[in-house]
Amino acid sequence: MPDLDMFFRPKSIAVIGASNKELTIPYRIIANLQAYGFKGRIHPVHPKETAVRDLPVCRSVLDVPGDVDLAHVIIRRDLVPNAIRECARKGVKGVVVNTSGFSETGEEGKRLEDEVRDLGRSLGVRVFGPNCQGMMNTDPEVSLYSNFTFARIRPGHVSILAQGGGVAEVLNSYLSESGIGIRMYASNGNACDVSIPEILAYWDADPGTRVIVLHMESFADPKEFLETVSRIRKPVLGMKSGTSPEGARAAASHTGRLMAEDTLTDVLFDACGVLRFRTAQELCEAAVAFAAQPLPKGRRLGVVTNAGSPAILATDEAIGRGLVQPDPTEATQQALREKLFATSSVHNPVDMMATATPENWGTAVEALFTDGSYDLVMASFITPIFVDCEGVARELVRVHRAHPETPFLVCLMTNPLWENTRRILEEGGLPTYYFPESAARAAAALADMAALKGRPAGTLPDLAVDRAKAADILAAAGEGVLPGAEAAELLRCYGIPVARETWCAKAEEVPAAARAIGYPVVLKAHAAGVTHKTEAGAVAVNLADEASLREAMGTMAARAPKGADVAWQLQEHVSGGVEVAMGTAAAGSLGSTVMFGLGGVFVEVLRDVRFGLAPLTDAAADRLIDGLRFGRLLSAFRGRPAVDRDRLRDVLLRVGRLAADHPAILEMDLNPVMAHADGDRTRVVDVRIRVGGR
């Protein structure tokens, strides 16, 4: 566990650049620390002031009496390095550089930021920021509000880490104002030294943090993220903005480094078990559930309601998010029929009608908890004027307490006149949602996280490969795109099946070559100046015999540019099966990513592709294949047999291993790969491999 106590549990804080002007960052930090009742000492530092908010001012951090754990630095950017030096001399453990004007502004700022980081590292001072908000900790032993923001925080169990200060406040204010509260908060801006993964790991060990909400704009160090975050046990709810090109450009212009590829986010979040959200609101609403509820064992949701129409909204959303809503068992239905009003529906949702009493509610919800058919339960509760709603709330809390192992969410549709009802629920550990769809989405997020946490890591299978021969091929190759024959040979070293092919420089060699490959064949004529072979009529597929072959050659020769040398490529004709695509791409410190998806024209139009990290475990390969939206094309379908999935996975594993073993492979593009029902006929039909020096 990284020790970041100096930032989150300091006993004394110096504010370097303290000011008596109310509308300044340093004044506000001191005011916030005081107002929130910081348990330690606060020392304003300024060369001329004598007192700030009744606190004596020191001329320099070196003049502060006693130890200083943490220093905020809010001074001109070019003075920051010297402040770091003074802090080091004083023995300050951590410095928060709130000052902006660093890497977010360009090259000069970047150089200054690097200087600050290197200085901190050489002098043993951790640096938080620059260009950042700060941190908060609602632990009553600390009561730290070391931030210049406006939010009214309250204690809770959600810790928030957001790179950008604006989003940090949006998340923080939502959770604090809605009564959920926060545990700790960090917004570390350019993050030149103390990193996001470090803070996450620190919070993983914090007993008061139940769930972590993470908003990122860039991955400073993907490898550190992967290695650190994949070891975190607490649920991390993640969001990465800049997913649109326009958003990414804005992100690049306003904060530090950019590695905006949405793909990288998917790969890293998935590999680390971070559940990804697409909007700040869904992220916050999920956090509400994670703060109070356990993870479910499955995806079966039972809904109880006193109004049909909102429960239908919840049901539509839940089903759309992959939850299932089985009916209660016959026995439970019978019991409910006996105990509820005759007009009630005892399916799922159980609809008791608006007149349902507290007793009805208790009966129905308890029945779902004990039925055995449900992994999650939701109460969809609209407050009628003719019902004891506070009594209903008490019943819901009672049943919830009796079944703490099953997540229970409440959609409370009401207004502030029923504030007591809401309070009873919230004090009973049942925070509420207003819109039925919000509750359903949060339920789905709980189930998604349970699946993410519960999935097998899998194993790296033992594949028979000729690694040495592959290395020889790569060593002999220059930089750039490998010639087709060498690319095919490289794949064969790793047991990846490639369509048989031969190249003939002379027309008279072609018929014999075709016999060697075996009919039917594909013929391609390569001539200088012809790039789009299909359009130029220089490709003929499914040639069944020598007569067809000769005819095709005649036609192509006639079409070739006059006087051009024609080279003939003959390939085994692969038919049947489904076109898929596989690929790899070098990803810096992460090694390589592996891509799998539907191939041929599908790749570009459907963009139904999934990514993982090389080498793939068997389980990871399964997830890539199972994760396709239109994966049904791989199954038995319309009288067509399913593709041989084991062979498909085997090929995918070999592709991943090849990329992992040979970092010189910068890019592999295998498209199409014909995935066949008969695994022995699965073939890579086209391959392009780009290599580069290391």
Place this chain on the structure above:
Amino acid sequence: MPDLDMFFRPKSIAVIGASNKELTIPYRIIANLQAYGFKGRIHPVHPKETAVRDLPVCRSVLDVPGDVDLAHVIIRRDLVPNAIRECARKGVKGVVVNTSGFSETGEEGKRLEDEVRDLGRSLGVRVFGPNCQGMMNTDPEVSLYSNFTFARIRPGHVSILAQGGGVAEVLNSYLSESGIGIRMYASNGNACDVSIPEILAYWDADPGTRVIVLHMESFADPKEFLETVSRIRKPVLGMKSGTSPEGARAAASHTGRLMAEDTLTDVLFDACGVLRFRTAQELCEAAVAFAAQPLPKGRRLGVVTNAGSPAILATDEAIGRGLVQPDPTEATQQALREKLFATSSVHNPVDMMATATPENWGTAVEALFTDGSYDLVMASFITPIFVDCEGVARELVRVHRAHPETPFLVCLMTNPLWENTRRILEEGGLPTYYFPESAARAAAALADMAALKGRPAGTLPDLAVDRAKAADILAAAGEGVLPGAEAAELLRCYGIPVARETWCAKAEEVPAAARAIGYPVVLKAHAAGVTHKTEAGAVAVNLADEASLREAMGTMAARAPKGADVAWQLQEHVSGGVEVAMGTAAAGSLGSTVMFGLGGVFVEVLRDVRFGLAPLTDAAADRLIDGLRFGRLLSAFRGRPAVDRDRLRDVLLRVGRLAADHPAILEMDLNPVMAHADGDRTRVVDVRIRVGGR
């Protein structure tokens, strides 16, 4: 315009079944009417009570002094018919049957509901409900709260119509509590007489209603919906629940009729220009924008912010919803560079940093309004403690008032400490959103509605068809699936190109038939007991010459069940082009729906299909084709030419016309249709037509 003044502008209301028990529906209706200051008279009716809430009670509605415009009926369901009769004798114009136990409970209830409806119609009394909440009208001339709910309403410009009472309250409370307010409200439950379209048309003529929010669970009469709602000029924001099978089942069990097909909703909403929403929250958030803002002229959004990270969230969402965010013109960028802080970004979002002053805000927002590059403008405003936020709000209002023709949305990220800032914005006609994505979604909804309202209706093109001959074919056909040759002939009557084909009873006829069709051909062997011809090896495609044909016949004959008679089907081999699918389905009073989508296996796996109503106008056909998610497959692509779109549209128009002209066609399924770059080669390859008596 339907006259529903008796429901929404009554001068006197009788409450039949009045009660002194506080926790009852009739008591609550009277209490709500009184508390909200109803401008007319209220007459409790009960056989035994003497006073309810200080109002004298009449023994019968017949005893009420003076005229009665409206009567609420809350009595045992079997007594309702008699109450209708008495109301008719009294001259009551409208009756709201709040009582439940009608068609939502089964056959017996359905009979009673029909009786109530017929009685009302024969006696000239309009019936609202049964099994319903009631209505409200915030017009101060009326001040009608004729409903037994708990919501605290406030006047506004959004009128809400929701079939189910629960969702009605969710929408209503959200809009009223968030300060937007409502104009009128109706929740008419089983809607046996006064229909949803009638109420919508009534509100279209109401000067106080700017936008209508509609939540439906079923279409009682699709034809009435189509004819009435398509004439409504005000924006209608629609939602239909029960989209999941589970949700639809719950909807069926809890309210009247069910016609849950999601497709029908798409077709009807689209045909009527109703913008469809998928969640109650998005519906409400859009209503906030529509209540205060005009429709934009296009999809170009300009964003101004004082915090980068939330503006990126807005940008990601806006781009994801099809808005575009061009940069300001060079001149505007230059002007902004001169007037804003040096660290500001003058692209889009314009990011002025947290220290932006009211003057900066005014400058930047005004610059976007006048730049000419934007159809909508958004301010993403987080309230810093060191800025005059109320001043910023006043500037935003000032600029908004100077440019009322361009929609302007404000995302205000703050907490209740900045309540004055919020109030200034809201009183200035700028309701706010908390989450940046919410504001972006609402902006996209404005643009979507503008597109819906602005699209051309198109014309029904003059197609040369042989309607009489088609009618003869259909008249001669029995019920059920048309034989293949007749189906093809029917299509040809309407100029729909079908692959040439011949059927041969004898093997020796096949070669001559193939010559007549022209090579290459497709051969299919039909034998009793063989259904899956492809699997049984009874299909051979792309036979290039007589030798191949004879070989294929030999193989098939050998594979056929011993002694079986084999019929030979020969078909023109259609290659190249993109597989699409077209179809029609009888849709009751609406006539027929027309389907267009990607064909072959795509139909089932991608489900990329769009629907319209037959006959299609040229513009409607264009929308079906342009509306595909993966329509890029029809364009020039990877060296493949684009399909002949004019011919494709022509075929689609003919398919629609055929279905519209001949209601005996219950179902047509044309799949695949090979859409070719050379329009003359576009062909229907497979067709199935089911016909039935009228």
